[in-house]
Amino acid sequence: MPTPTRVRSLTGSLVFHMNTYLPRLRKQHLSTTALLLKPETKPITRETLQPFYQQEQISALLDVENDISRTAPLRWKPRRRDSFSLPYFTDLSRVDPFLDSTPSGVPKSGRWPSQPVPKMEDTQFQQGEEDDENKIKDLSRLTGLPIPYLQSLKIRELVTHRVTNQTRLGKIAKQYVLTIAGDGNGMIGIGEASSTSGELASRLSQYQAIKNLRPIVRYEDRTIHGNVKVKMGAVEVLLMSRPPGFGVRCSQYIFEICRCAGISDLAARVERSRNPMNVIKATVQALTAQKTPDAIAKGRGKKIVDVRKAYYGRGVY
Structure with missing residues (x-):
């Protein structure tokens, strides 16, 4: 006994349309302009629809296909309602002989004359200056x-x-x-x-x-007066005067301070902690708080030569 052909009812046609190739193809045709302009490679005929639909359904589908033109989806696109929408339905993909014509007086060089680029002054830089x-x-x-x-x-x-x-x-x-x-x-x-x-x-x-x-007080504009020791927090800095040509032999922070202060001969030692901020503060405090021989002589009630112990033109070192 031959197997009877399964016939689907019209009530299930909507569900059946969503799972077949025909509705998907139609959806692509309605939503994509590029596919609309392409020629049909596989036309939909009654023979291709016979295994899937009843005769009434096939007739209804073919009538709908004949009534809808291929350019109809172009008119179904939603129209923009914002301020930037075009108030007309002109096809901008085509060249208009009147609106798109080259104005008179423009050389036929193949390029439109460009507008000059506006030059704005850099007010921020001038304001900073x-x-x-x-x-x-x-x-x-x-x-x-x-x-x-x-x-x-x-x-x-x-x-x-x-x-x-x-x-x-x-x-x-x-x-x-x-x-x-x-x-x-x-x-x-x-x-x-x-x-x-x-x-x-x-x-x-x-x-x-x-x-x-x-x-700051400098001896001979090159070094300090004697040795100075200052404690800043846990940092202890010892600055020592040196003879001419000795140079600045110390850490990088004290070296930069000596360059800015104009000291060319100095030795320094950083004891205990070596926190950079406290080292810098202690060094500046030591340079500004050093005592001169004049102040020491006045405090002791002596002459400056007795304090320096330099007699008959003898040098300090």
Whole structure:
């Protein structure tokens, strides 16, 4: 007995359409313009639909296919309602002989004349220069030093690291900068600042170093008067005077301080802790707090030659 052909009812046609090749092909045709313009490679006929649909369903599908043209989906696209939508249905893919014609007076070079690129002034850079000039004027007014002198100062950033401030709202990360400034002729200053911006912290520390400029006493404009020992926290710094030609033999931080202060002969020893910030602060404090032979002679009630022990033109060393 032959197996009867399974006939699907019209009630299940909607579900059946979603699982066949025909609805998927139709969906692609309706949603993609590129597929609409392509020729049909496999036309849909009654013979191809016979194994899947009833005769009534096949007739309905073929009638719908004949009624719908291939260019109909182009008119089914949703129209934009925003301010940038086109108020007409012109096909912009085609060249209009009137609207797209080359205007008279334009050379036929194959390129449209381009508009000149607007040139905008870099106001931010100019504003920064003006701020620097105004800040230098303010520093000159506060310190009483001339502007050319402030511009010729030697500035070195010795310590830069990240710090964090814990608050009830969370952690606030900042950049810490310690800077020294000097003229190379007996003036030295130290400044420190912290800010959320590294550039701003560097600039503020430079301003603080310039404000804190202090004179130091130098022997023969090259070394210090005797040995000086200073304790800053857990750091102990010992500075020792040396004869001419000895050079500066010490750590990198003290070396930079000596260059900014104008000291060419010095020996230094850092004992116990070697924290960079405390080493720098202790060195600057030792240079500014050293006692001169005149002050020692006045304190002892002696003459300066007795304090220096230099008689008849004999050198100190």
